[in-house]
Amino acid sequence: MYTTYTCSPPISGNTKAFLTLNSFESGGDGGGPSECDNQYHSDDKPVVALSTGWFNHESRCLKNITISGNGRSVVAMVVDECDSTMGCDKDHDYQPPCPNNIVDASQAVWKALGVPHSDWGGLDIVWSDA
Template identity: 50%
Template sequence: MAQAKIAVVIVILALLQVSCATARKKHEPDGGSGGTSAVMTVNGFEKGEDGGGAAECDGKFHSDDDLVVALSSGWYAGGKRCHNKIRITSKDSGETVEATVVDECDSNRGCKNNIVDSSPAVWKKLGLDTKVGEVPVTWSDS
């Protein structure tokens, strides 16, 4: 008898957990994908472009055709995200792309705290015009 009661309690708890997870997902602004809201800006990672020096993660310059980004200092986390891929979703187009973190957008030197500074290739892959300069996105670790 006690085992039957325990089994019923376990089933009820499992159903409650699924129900709560479903409710949370419906109420999250990004549909539950876990994305962090940010502003995506365009940056040149090639030598002599507006990105400045070589990328912090590897000391190299990167082609504008590479899917690469620099993250605001807090998200860059002292280099902990170096060489990791992040998933970026345009709030305007709904398109998604994966890009590699290669640099920091230094928040102590004028970069805002909510920036995903990306190569022209990222913009192209998302179907966005780099002349716009800034667009709303969400991003998450891949």
């Protein structure tokens, strides 16, 4: 019923993506613990999940990326996959699969980018390996 992806757009020095909001805390909308370390993470820490293709079989786990948007930049750690191949189950908080161009970020990332709280949820950004 949903489009699924096994790849993401090519990565460059400034890869275009869409920033979304996620809670990585226990009981948050991220579902289970993060895939990279099987832990939950505070919304006050700059952490992200990447679409399946960019997550690349955990090759970016616990590595930092630089996210630029809204005229600012922030460094965040990759802790999870925003699954582009599966969804609509308990492990994915019954959400549909992610598109292939998502950087799913904690509240700390949104705050660091200076995005007004009323605008949290979706933002065109660029990212690169830090």
